[in-house]
Amino acid sequence: xxxxxxxxxNHSFTNISKISTKTLVQMNDVWASYDSKNYVLREIxxxxxxxxxxxxxxxSGSGKSTLLKLMNGMMKPSKGQVKINYQTPxxxxxxxxxxxxxxxxxxxSLGLIKNLTVIDNxxxxxxxxxxxxxxxxxxxxxxxxxxxxxxxxxxxxxDKFERKAYMLSGGEKRRVAIARAxxxxxELLLADEIVSELDHVTxxxxxxxxxxxxxxxxxxxxxxxxxxxLALEYAxxxxxxxxxxxxxxxxxxxxxIVDFQTGNMTQKEIIELYNQ
Amino acid sequence: xxxxxxxxxxxxIAAVVAxxxxxxxxxxxxxxxxxxxxxxIEEAIQVEPELLGTAFVSMFxxxxxxxxxxxxxxxxxxxxxxxxxxxxxxxxxxxPIRAVLAAIRTLPSILWAILFVIMVGLGPFAGILATIMYTxxxxxxxxxxxxxxxxxxxxxxxxxxxxxKSQLIRYVVMPESAAHLLSQLLYTFDYNxxxxxxxxxxxxxxxxxxxxxxxxxxxxxxxxxxxxxxxATVLVIDWISVKIRDKYIVKTQxxxxxxxxxxxx
Ligand SMILES: Nc1ncnc2c1ncn2[C@@H]1O[C@H](COP(=O)(O)OP(=O)(O)OP(=O)(O)O)[C@@H](O)[C@H]1O
Ligand SMILES: [Mg+2]
Numbered sequence: 366x367x368x369x370x371x372x373x374x375n376h377s378f379t380n381i382s383k384i385s386t387k388t389l390v391q392m393n394d395v396w397a398s399y400d401s402k403n404y405v406l407r408e409i410x411x412x413x414x415x416x417x418x419x420x421x422x423x424x425s426g427s428g429k430s431t432l433l434k435l436m437n438g439m440m441k442p443s444k445g446q447v448k449i450n451y452q453t454p455x456x457x458x459x460x461x462x463x464x465x466x467x468x469x470x471x472x473x474s475l476g477l478i479k480n481l482t483v484i485d486n487x488x489x490x491x492x493x494x495x496x497x498x499x500x501x502x503x504x505x506x507x508x509x510x511x512x513x514x515x516x517x518x519x520x521x522x523x524d525k526f527e528r529k530a531y532m533l534s535g536g537e538k539r540r541v542a543i544a545r546a547x548x549x550x551x552e553l554l555l556a557d558e559i560v561s562e563l564d565h566v567t568x569x570x571x572x573x574x575x576x577x578x579x580x581x582x583x584x585x586x587x588x589x590x591x592x593x594x595l596a597l598e599y600a601x602x603x604x605x606x607x608x609x610x611x612x613x614x615x616x617x618x619x620x621x622i623v624d625f626q627t628g629n630m631t632q633k634e635i636i637e638l639y640n641q
Numbered sequence: 642x643x644x645x646x647x648x649x650x651x652x653x654i655a656a657v658v659a660x661x662x663x664x665x666x667x668x669x670x671x672x673x674x675x676x677x678x679x680x681x682i683e684e685a686i687q688v689e690p691e692l693l694g695t696a697f698v699s700m701f702x703x704x705x706x707x708x709x710x711x712x713x714x715x716x717x718x719x720x721x722x723x724x725x726x727x728x729x730x731x732x733x734x735x736x737p738i739r740a741v742l743a744a745i746r747t748l749p750s751i752l753w754a755i756l757f758v759i760m761v762g763l764g765p766f767a768g769i770l771a772t773i774m775y776t777x778x779x780x781x782x783x784x785x786x787x788x789x790x791x792x793x794x795x796x797x798x799x800x801x802x803x804x805x806k807s808q809l810i811r812y813v814v815m816p817e818s819a820a821h822l823l824s825q826l827l828y829t830f831d832y833n834x835x836x837x838x839x840x841x842x843x844x845x846x847x848x849x850x851x852x853x854x855x856x857x858x859x860x861x862x863x864x865x866x867x868x869x870x871x872x873a874t875v876l877v878i879d880w881i882s883v884k885i886r887d888k889y890i891v892k893t894q895x896x897x898x899x900x901x902x903x904x905x906x
Contacts, residue, residue, distance in 0.1 A: 437801050456801055465803030476798025480816040489812050492804040500808050549802060 389415050389553055389585045390436060395445035397431055404443070405431050406609045413602070415552075418579060419587045420600035427606045429589040430473055433555045436587065437470045449553065466493035469546025473557040473589075475538055477545075479531035483522060486530050486541050487513045490548035509548075516544045520574060536567045543571070547578055554578075554586040561591045572599045684862025685869075692863060696848065696870040700838075703847035704874070706765050707833035710772025715826050718777050722784035723810055728796065729788070739785075746778035754840035765846030772833055772840070780829050787821040788814055827882040834878055838871045 390413035397406040406428045413419045421429050434440040435447050438454030438461055447454055455461050477486050491509045492500055517523060520540040539559050546554055560568035578584055590596045596603045597617055605613040616624030724730060725738045753771035761767050791814055799813045841849020848867055855864035
């Protein structure tokens with residue numbers, strides 16, 4: 366945690382791109398509400414370093430998806446600050462568009478276009494790089510098509526390029542959504558429970574895929590999980606959200622817990638979570 | 642409560658009777674008129690068969706008018722609907738567009754036809770223009786409602802990638818609503834064939850033009866034959882469009898393509 370504060374204090378004096386290799390996501394006392402009455406997130410403070418796999422764990426309705434929507438600017442905080450690469454995320458803000466193209470967001474519902482083919486779904490991730498006229502006539506440059514095919518091979522869908530998205534299995538759909546995010550050449554990947562409904566083998570396959578992509582593209586990943594076990598296995602950091610508050614954040618290195626901050630959580634509750 | 646309902650029903654019945662008296666709608670006249678139907682049928686049977694050729698040619702003209710009107714009207718409707726959809730635009734855009742469309746919709750097709758007959762003269766061209774206007778009013782409402790019904794999740798997910806509005810429409814809104822839009826196009830064509838038959842009555846071309854002229858010259862038998870041709874054509878088109886919708890649109894929409902293939906193999 367100390368490392369993060371250092372990097373964010375001196376950013377105004379140094380080259381931004383150099384600093385952006387340190388902290389990518391910063392949240393400061395963030396409160397969020399859908400109806401401006403009840404807060405679904407309260408006092409969220411966190412920062413996520415570049416290249417890290419950051420897991421968010423918590424019960425249903427605790428506010429995990431909302432946290433991701435704050436990070437990509439689909440939602441604005443009622444109070445507090447959210448910064449992605451020192452910019453305030455807001456999908457309605459034109460100034461934020463270049464950065465939106467660099468954030469791969471996989472919603473809980475995946476957001477695939479069911480009547481489009483697998484490859485067209487993936488190419489959607491490349492649209493910000495393609496002119497309006499060309500994209501209107503679906504004239505994708507050869508290199509983008511090659512890239513889409515390469516990424517689809519990477520996620521193990523080489524034989525399903527032309528399959529319509531609605532004809533895919535749950536695991537295959539998740540791979541398409543990951544491929545769509547990867548073709549963005551993202552700096553930040555926000556993935557909302559993309560392995561929760563899968564069997565253990567497929568879930569691990571997909572988590573390994575993300576881990577590989579992280580290494581290859583120096584990608585920062587924020588992943589929401591239902592399963593604490595999976596989070597501990599793959600993440601460098603795990604934040605536990607309960608009823609809209611971050612009650613625990615731990616650092617993981619291999620099978621060791623290296624850093625640990627308990628808010629208002631009892632020892633017993635932590636153990637219960639670990640046994641999940 | 643019950644008594645109140647009875648009172649309301651009583652008032653409605655009284656109003657219908659009073660209004661009928663006022664406009665001179667006497668049921669006795671209807672009963673007296675029934676034998677006239679027999680005369681019309683008799684005349685219709687005596688109509689020379691050659692006339693059927695004319696009937697089909699003019700019916701074909703009506704279908705062509707409806708076809709042009711549906712395609713051109715539909716093509717104009719689509720961009721307007723994109724601007725009228727609340728999920729894609731701010732209220733400063735969809736508000737005025739919707740107001741204009743609502744104004745277009747208030748005029749029934751026959752009034753459009755009269756307007757265009759005055760503007761461009763008698764004939765099918767006036768009918769086509771009327772059909773286009775009518776289609777725009779009618780179809781935009783269907784279209785923007787199905788655009789608004791598009792699943793918000795893919796729209797949000799793709800929007801978060803930072804694509805432009807036109808890309809969002811091309812890659813999310815259109816594919817997600819294509820089945821509906823196509824089925825609406827078929828439905829509107831079906832509907833326009835009926836309308837275009839009617840607007841001929843004010844001189845805007847097609848089979849309606851013949852019907853009104855026969856009626857003017859008391860040739861009820863011929864008018865009846867032409868009306869039967871309209872009836873038969875509408876039934877056939879209705880049947881075909883239901884088949885097309887069932888086979889290609891409804892099934893692909895629900896992903897039943899695969900199941901159907903398994904069944905036949
Ligand atoms: N669009 C919305 N409008 C109003 N309330 C919402 C909306 N989305 C979520 N909420 C509420 O906000 C709270 C947090 O929801 P969120 O989706 O962030 O939970 P979650 O932790 O992702 O749950 P799950 O594990 O079930 O996905 C819940 O109480 C939910 O009812
Ligand atoms: Mg959720």
